[in-house]
Amino acid sequence: MPVYVVGHKIPDSDSICGAIALAHLKNQIGEASVATRLGDISPETAFILDKFGFEAPELKLSYAGEEVYIVDHSELTQAPDDIAEATIVGIVDHHKLGDLTTSTPLECWIRPVGCSNTVIKMMYDFYNVEIPKNIAGIMLCAILSDTVIFKSPTCTTADIKCVEALAEIAGIEDFKALGMDMFKVKSAVEGTPARDLVMRDFKDFNMNGNLVGIGQLEVIDLSVFDDIKADLEADIAALKAEGNRHSVLLLLTDIMKEGSEMLIVTDDLAKVESAYNCKSVDNKVWLDGVLSRKKQVVPPLQDAFA
């Protein structure tokens, strides 16, 4: 029986590329593994997979009775629905430690770096397994995506060195140009339904018993949202009600101006404003310098709820 290697719900490029890269490594060291996914792939991820010649991993939602290697999260809300009936054999991640628990020993490769694929590169090095050119390519793209081409405060020297090493393996001379191509794909929002945009990179967090959903759209220029912002606002309000959430935040991130406009629907606006030390206007606020949900948006709110 194989081990299923799976990233979080509403998979991003790190979850998909990481599952492929880790499953390959595990197969090379004699542990039969299959990369899977918990949802549709984003246009950015489709661009990456297409560029390096990969199919999307198999869509698989149920893992009861199976062995699972978790990629890019350690939160129950982001894991398969029936994870409690599966055996978690490992976790590779770069986020805060969440509420997943196990009843048997496991391996955890968790590091405070910018991307799970940077940690997976460490695993390749540990096992002394060569990284194929096309896998190096998707790993590199995942790191450029998560670190916003090194601009995010989550980016560490380990991520930069990792991208440089992977670029050499993959034979990519100008990886920053590749990163910009990727973010151009990500910036093409025209004609996409609001719900699809909001859910493109959306994570639920359990904050002291309150369900808080936080979405993020990273683009090259916020003007792409001018015509659809009202639709986005209406949609996150609907999403809050549907999921019985305490709050839904949507970050519209301008990777060139290096900041985010946050759209807010919440049961407690004062709590959100105090978390970010800001004053919103019409439930919107520009947060200068805020690029990272993980490092700049989740922890202050977590503290506000504590």
Next chain:
Amino acid sequence: MPVYVVGHKIPDSDSICGAIALAHLKNQIGEASVATRLGDISPETAFILDKFGFEAPELKLSYAGEEVYIVDHSELTQAPDDIAEATIVGIVDHHKLGDLTTSTPLECWIRPVGCSNTVIKMMYDFYNVEIPKNIAGIMLCAILSDTVIFKSPTCTTADIKCVEALAEIAGIEDFKALGMDMFKVKSAVEGTPARDLVMRDFKDFNMNGNLVGIGQLEVIDLSVFDDIKADLEADIAALKAEGNRHSVLLLLTDIMKEGSEMLIVTDDLAKVESAYNCKSVDNKVWLDGVLSRKKQVVPPLQDAFA
């Protein structure tokens, strides 16, 4: 401000030697660190520290506002009481994933091996830091203790290879003889109050909302308990009542016969018996082949409570 490196409550040799070894490594790579402990050291640990010329780490119970590196556990019940007010920067462990969570990214070096010190050796290798002879000595002893000189089912080839490498660094020719000396120290229970014996290696677990305490005493011959078994039984009954526990189990492990007598006080004897598929007599049962609390005692009970 230093990072405090601390093992679990009622520290065993892995917690103490691991804290010393990891603090040394962290200091070598430029991260100021101080090894601390959450309780008295056991006679076995005192023997190890004395043999290799170490003082016991500083006793420190409060960590509010401090940065902490957790060794040998990931359970709230085993962590400092005020851990929620500290920042956990890392966890090195070899147990099931417990209920510690964080609000910021951290590093986790968790592996399904026999001892945290085996994982710490991997960290030394990763950072390419030389292990001093005396630190190699205490790390080796911790691994021999946790793996019961390789007899425990928790022992992996990684642990054995690690001990062999550490023995070479420490210049120890007959590490098995050293292990037996250590277990002889551990077997000297005469004259020690029952409570001290019970608490020598005692861990509380949160099993689906129920507090379950499990102690273990590993000796070379169970006959050392003949005269004090009634005292031990009375003491775990008291311990159950004092802590409002659902159950307290005490494992009297014979490392030569390779099995354990389990003393049981519980609110639900049928549940405990079904977990181990056994029938107790006078709240006692011999479990043949059972040497490991972590691998053979906790998971079946966890499942019974699930």
